[in-house]
Amino acid sequence: MLFYHLLPGDEMNDNLRYSRQIKLPEVGTEGQEKIGKAKVLIVGMGGLGCPAAQYLAAAGVGTLGLMDHDQVDATNLHRQILYGTADIGKAKAETAREKLQHQNEKISFKTYNQGLTIENALEIINDYDIIMDGTDNLQSKYLINDACLLAGKPWVYASIYKYEGQLSVFNYKKGPSYRCLFPKIPQADISCEATGVIGVLPGILGTYQAAEVLKIILGIGQVLSGQLKIIHTLTMQEQTITFKRDEKQVQEVLQRDLRQETNHCQLKDLNQLYLDVREAHEQPKPEQEVLKIPMPQLQQRYREIPQDKAVHVFCQSGIRSSQAIQFLQEKYGFKNLINVEGGIQSLLK
Numbered sequence: 001m002l003f004y005h006l007l008p009g010d011e012m013n014d015n016l017r018y019s020r021q022i023k024l025p026e027v028g029t030e031g032q033e034k035i036g037k038a039k040v041l042i043v044g045m046g047g048l049g050c051p052a053a054q055y056l057a058a059a060g061v062g063t064l065g066l067m068d069h070d071q072v073d074a075t076n077l078h079r080q081i082l083y084g085t086a087d088i089g090k091a092k093a094e095t096a097r098e099k100l101q102h103q104n105e106k107i108s109f110k111t112y113n114q115g116l117t118i119e120n121a122l123e124i125i126n127d128y129d130i131i132m133d134g135t136d137n138l139q140s141k142y143l144i145n146d147a148c149l150l151a152g153k154p155w156v157y158a159s160i161y162k163y164e165g166q167l168s169v170f171n172y173k174k175g176p177s178y179r180c181l182f183p184k185i186p187q188a189d190i191s192c193e194a195t196g197v198i199g200v201l202p203g204i205l206g207t208y209q210a211a212e213v214l215k216i217i218l219g220i221g222q223v224l225s226g227q228l229k230i231i232h233t234l235t236m237q238e239q240t241i242t243f244k245r246d247e248k249q250v251q252e253v254l255q256r257d258l259r260q261e262t263n264h265c266q267l268k269d270l271n272q273l274y275l276d277v278r279e280a281h282e283q284p285k286p287e288q289e290v291l292k293i294p295m296p297q298l299q300q301r302y303r304e305i306p307q308d309k310a311v312h313v314f315c316q317s318g319i320r321s322s323q324a325i326q327f328l329q330e331k332y333g334f335k336n337l338i339n340v341e342g343g344i345q346s347l348l349k
Contacts, residue, residue: 014032017060018032018059018060038129039063039128039130041132043134045093050080050096050206052132052207052209052213053096054081055211063108063128064109067114079203082096118257118260121144130153132213137282139282143258145171148170150258154172155170156213156216157178158202164201166230167224168229177249185261226243263284269347273312274313274314276293286347302328307334309336313340318343318346
């Protein structure tokens with residue numbers, strides 16, 4: 001973890017910077033002071049985290065925690081608007097901090113160049129007032145939910161799919177949790193890589209998330225607790241689904257230790273040798289033994305891959321696995337790698 005703090009300027013400059021929102025009767029100078037004292041953790045500095053962080057920094061949120069284990073990739077740039085071509089290969093959390101500090105030098109930042117895990121979740125989350133979900137996988141969302149329940153923290157959720165997004169607030173003032181709406185993790189963990197996403201969609205949802213965070217800080221408006229907002233960008237239609245707290249689901253979390261949600265699956269052909277190049281969090285997990293080397297680790301671990309027998313390489317969709325094969329062929333001369341078109345779903349029984 002890296003910690004940065006820049007002392008605020010004089011009161012007159014602050015009043016000028018935030019004057020347009022201070023003029024709002026629901027905010028005023030007292031509300032601006034609340035924003036300045038607030039601590040918000042953004043888990044995932046991708047398509048959702050980027051716009052949310054920009055608006056929260058601009059609003060003067062006193063401390064922003066920026067968490068992401070990943071590096072900027074060329075495929076991120078159409079939707080992760082904090083980053084540019086020159087940032088490819090750089091750590092997202094640290095790069096975001098540099099950009100945001102230029103935007104508002106008067107607030108503090110903590111960067112975490114790591115993912116949220118069962119080992120670090122409670123320790124980190126306990127340092128913040130509100131958690132914002134900028135993740136792109138279901139496993140992380142369940143972990144955020146459970147850690148926030150145990151820590152007594154509200155969190156602002158969003159999820160995107162192609163042209164459609166979802167938004168809600170969980171664990172707010174003893175309101176419903178994520179598990180009250182989605183009790184079990186589904187087998188398919190659909191990613192932007194597999195399905196694609198229109199670039200503006202996470203921008204819209206991330207901005208909505210920032211609005212919910214500010215409403216919680218200020219104690220104004222109607223927070224989306226117990227409500228799931230669904231937005232369809234192709235038609236610009238919206239709908240809101242209401243749901244209630246399921247005390248059984250909540251108590252199950254409160255009465256056990258944190259755990260990683262995992263969906264196990266069986267592959268069709270047990271006689272094949274498989275190489276899984278997905279990240280550790282991606283679902284589902286094959287029950288049988290497969291060689292697991294995430295894409296970023298191929299250069300360091302390529303010697304673990306046999307070259308004397310056929311190896312079937314898979315990811316979620318078949319895109320990363322194809323890229324992995326091309327890399328291994330060109331860099332190390334592999335000639336025995338077979339791409340699994342359609343990804344892991346095409347291998348399931």
